[in-house]
Amino acid sequence: MARVRRPGARWWVGAVGLVGLCLATGLQPAFSQQSVSVRATLVKGALPADDPTAAVWATAAVSEFPMSPQVHWPVRITEVTAKSVKVRGLHDGTTVAILVEYSDPSEDPDDAAALEFMVGDTKAHFAHGQPMAQVEGGPVNIWYWKNKDGKGVDMGAKGFGTLKPHAHQDVKAKGVYQGGAWKVVFSRPFHTEHVDEDTQFKPGEFASIAFAIWDGKKTDTGQPKEKGSEKAISSWWYFRADAPPDYSPYMYALLAVALALGFELVLVRRLKKGS
Amino acid sequence: MGGVLVRPIILTVLIYLFLKFIVPTLPHSAPLPSSLIFLYLMLTTAGIVIFATLSGASKDAFFGPIFRFLTGESGGALSSARYLVLALFPLLVGWQTYGSTAFSDAPPAENRTIHPAPPGEYTGLSNPVPKTPDNIMYGKGLYASRCSPCHGNFDGKGFAAPGFTPPPANFKDPTTIAMLQESFLFWRIKKGGVGLPVEGMPWKSAMPRWELELSDEDIWKVIMGEYDGAGQKPRTWDESE
Numbered sequence: 001m002a003r004v005r006r007p008g009a010r011w012w013v014g015a016v017g018l019v020g021l022c023l024a025t026g027l028q029p030a031f032s033q034q035s036v037s038v039r040a041t042l043v044k045g046a047l048p049a050d051d052p053t054a055a056v057w058a059t060a061a062v063s064e065f066p067m068s069p070q071v072h073w074p075v076r077i078t079e080v081t082a083k084s085v086k087v088r089g090l091h092d093g094t095t096v097a098i099l100v101e102y103s104d105p106s107e108d109p110d111d112a113a114a115l116e117f118m119v120g121d122t123k124a125h126f127a128h129g130q131p132m133a134q135v136e137g138g139p140v141n142i143w144y145w146k147n148k149d150g151k152g153v154d155m156g157a158k159g160f161g162t163l164k165p166h167a168h169q170d171v172k173a174k175g176v177y178q179g180g181a182w183k184v185v186f187s188r189p190f191h192t193e194h195v196d197e198d199t200q201f202k203p204g205e206f207a208s209i210a211f212a213i214w215d216g217k218k219t220d221t222g223q224p225k226e227k228g229s230e231k232a233i234s235s236w237w238y239f240r241a242d243a244p245p246d247y248s249p250y251m252y253a254l255l256a257v258a259l260a261l262g263f264e265l266v267l268v269r270r271l272k273k274g275s
Numbered sequence: 276m277g278g279v280l281v282r283p284i285i286l287t288v289l290i291y292l293f294l295k296f297i298v299p300t301l302p303h304s305a306p307l308p309s310s311l312i313f314l315y316l317m318l319t320t321a322g323i324v325i326f327a328t329l330s331g332a333s334k335d336a337f338f339g340p341i342f343r344f345l346t347g348e349s350g351g352a353l354s355s356a357r358y359l360v361l362a363l364f365p366l367l368v369g370w371q372t373y374g375s376t377a378f379s380d381a382p383p384a385e386n387r388t389i390h391p392a393p394p395g396e397y398t399g400l401s402n403p404v405p406k407t408p409d410n411i412m413y414g415k416g417l418y419a420s421r422c423s424p425c426h427g428n429f430d431g432k433g434f435a436a437p438g439f440t441p442p443p444a445n446f447k448d449p450t451t452i453a454m455l456q457e458s459f460l461f462w463r464i465k466k467g468g469v470g471l472p473v474e475g476m477p478w479k480s481a482m483p484r485w486e487l488e489l490s491d492e493d494i495w496k497v498i499m500g501e502y503d504g505a506g507q508k509p510r511t512w513d514e515s516e
Contacts, residue, residue, distance in 0.1 A: 036382055036440075037380075037382050039380070065438070067438045068435045068436065068437060068439055069435045071424060071425060071483060072468070072481050072482075072483050073483075074487055078434075078435065083437075123476075123478040124478055125468075125469055125477065126478060126479060126481075130469050132469045132470075132471075132478065133470040133471075133477075134470070134472045135471075135477055206382050206383055232438070234439075235439050235440050235479055235480075236478065236479050238382040240380075240382075249377040249378075250373065252376045253370070253372045256365075256369045256371075256372035257366065257368060257369035258365075259368075260364055260365035260368040261365045264365065267345065268345055268346055271342050271345055274342075
């Protein structure tokens with residue numbers, strides 16, 4: 001019978017090291033915050049759907065996204081005013097409010113901002129749902145606000161030149177200009193009856209979101225500096241409304257601990273019997 | 276005494292250190308994702324166990340210390356370590372279970388193919404425009420007016436680039452145009468982002484569809500100007516064979 005060497009005092013140090021290795025590699029928790037998404041948190045009180053300056057906005061997580069001149073479509077622009085937008089989100093369980101904040105040296109009647117979403121599960125190109133050669137794309141839902149109109153417009157598009165307001169108007173918007181910056185809040189119920197035209201929000205699930213900004217300052221020609229497809233844009237980022245608190249993961253974790261303990265007890269007992 | 280176990284552990288640690296710190300420094304390499312490192316370590320562990328159980332004697336030598344540790348026969352300082360391991364294991368299982376069932380703030384993973392295969396009619400096309408200094412210069416001029424706002428000085432850092440994800444390609448990077456044929460660039464420039472197949476995620480690309488604004492001849496000239504400006508050479512069929 002082979003002689004079995006007794007373990008020394010060194011090897012268990014290695015075992016603990018191996019556990020540490022597992023911790024450092026495969027067992028990383030999957031809840032780190034990313035900077036590529038807008039997070040709408042649940043508010044207990046009234047939703048500031050028509051108040052871009054409400055104090056409760058300070059409690060919402062802020063995300064910042066860089067903006068670029070629109071270059072995809074031939075009627076393009078090379079220099080835009082808005083270099084980035086700060087975005088916050090809040091919801092009350094039925095309605096979502098999204099606050100867009102950006103610098104603009106002057107308040108002008110043609111200043112405007114917009115949010116864009118995909119509709120349903122079909123992918124849509126971020127530039128107004130442009131047709132794609134090898135992928136059957138879907139439409140986009142655009143929430144538009146212009147200073148001189150003072151309201152939100154619910155719109156749809158499937159390619160440049162197809163943008164038009166929906167027959168139904170579910171979006172509200174309000175803008176406030178303060179200290180060289182616009183704060184514009186858009187709001188809409190999570191769900192609408194027009195699932196083929198409107199994006200529908202499911203708390204806890206990610207949706208795609210993009211931004212557009214127009215500096216409406218008049219140039220020497222009398223035209224706004226930015227208009228139509230001459231605007232500041234972003235490509236797709238992510239948006240998610242927080243789901244209601246869910247404690248089931250804690251229960252699953254406790255159950256897993258109990259099962260692991262039971263496994264250990266049975267294993268050690270069997271080993272002792274075996275020896 | 277614990278040599279039978281010390282060696283496998285040292286081997287595992289060395290492989291981890293190699294994957295984590297050495298591999299990213301190799302040419303054309305990148306940091307490995309933790310999930311891949313974990314997979315390699317599991318494969319290593321499986322190999323060690325298979326090796327250790329090739330014979331009855333080696334199996335006893337390998338598992339003996341582990342069994343004695345778990346049953347508390349080792350005694351001494353190892354008793355404390357035994358309780359530590361027995362307490363840590365269920366907690367780790369619970370932690371992992373929580374991590375996999377709790378809501379994640381991480382957006383969906385995107386496995387975008389950066390250089391997907393072009394449609395068949397573009398494969399193997401050769402540049403019909405003579406590579407003369409004048410044509411290259413003309414292509415560079417077109418690049419300056421049409422491409423540089425996003426692609427910058429051939430480095431992907433144009434002033435219009437920051438808002439776009441995925442970012443404009445860096446042509447000086449050896450993993451972009453240097454490993455592509457001119458026919459691939461012709462397709463990408465002509466059809467733009469919306470011409471990509473589904474694995475290229477065309478809905479995210481800001482690349483214009485230049486066939487709306489440039490002739491085929493001009494696109495070939497842009498390609499020549501691009502390679503010349505970036506100091507790269509296109510991949511050819513001869514080199515790829």
